[in-house]
Amino acid sequence: MNNTNDFELIERFVAGDEKAFNIIVKKYQKKIYWHARQMLGEHLDADEVTQEVLVVMYQKLKTFNFQSALYTWIYKIVTTRSLNQIKRRQLRKIFSFEHTDEKELAVENDIVEDIANKEKLEKVNRSLEKLPAKQRQIFVMRNFDQLSYEEISEITGKSVGGLKANYFHALRKVTEYVNEKD
Numbered sequence: 001m002n003n004t005n006d007f008e009l010i011e012r013f014v015a016g017d018e019k020a021f022n023i024i025v026k027k028y029q030k031k032i033y034w035h036a037r038q039m040l041g042e043h044l045d046a047d048e049v050t051q052e053v054l055v056v057m058y059q060k061l062k063t064f065n066f067q068s069a070l071y072t073w074i075y076k077i078v079t080t081r082s083l084n085q086i087k088r089r090q091l092r093k094i095f096s097f098e099h100t101d102e103k104e105l106a107v108e109n110d111i112v113e114d115i116a117n118k119e120k121l122e123k124v125n126r127s128l129e130k131l132p133a134k135q136r137q138i139f140v141m142r143n144f145d146q147l148s149y150e151e152i153s154e155i156t157g158k159s160v161g162g163l164k165a166n167y168f169h170a171l172r173k174v175t176e177y178v179n180e181k182d
Helices: 003-014 018-040 043-063 070-095 102-109 115-130 133-143 149-156 160-179
Strands: none
Touching (some): 003 018, 003 043, 003 070, 018 043, 018 070, 018 133, 043 070, 070 133, 070 149, 115 133, 115 160, 133 149, 133 160, 149 160
């Protein structure tokens, strides 16, 4: 990421140039969505979080302190909002009287994709849903976002050693679940 370019865009936005914010959005919107999607596993939730993050960015970008890369700052917001969405989802499940498994219906209706790959992907997604939120976060950031432990540490504020331990446990659990015989 080019921090200088990002910093210039932030300064232009703070000075009143709305186009600068639009450039930032175009640069990061897909990354925001895909990070949220990997954390949440569902398009609608990821889309909702993406919109929330863009609103927060618009409101808070004027307070950006230039101490970290813009990308790091955005990832912190996406991660926090995704974890909040997971908590809201869990509360909805607890207080929901209906039980319909929308994922199973969607899988049954999607005949276009290769069944073997789809089953494996579903197993991985289901295993991620079973992980504690912190382990899921680290697993997603390492495997899907391909961030280093140092980058994750900067984003989350957690120690590298703690991150490695969480990742190890997450990897072991995901591997065990994916390799289980049905």
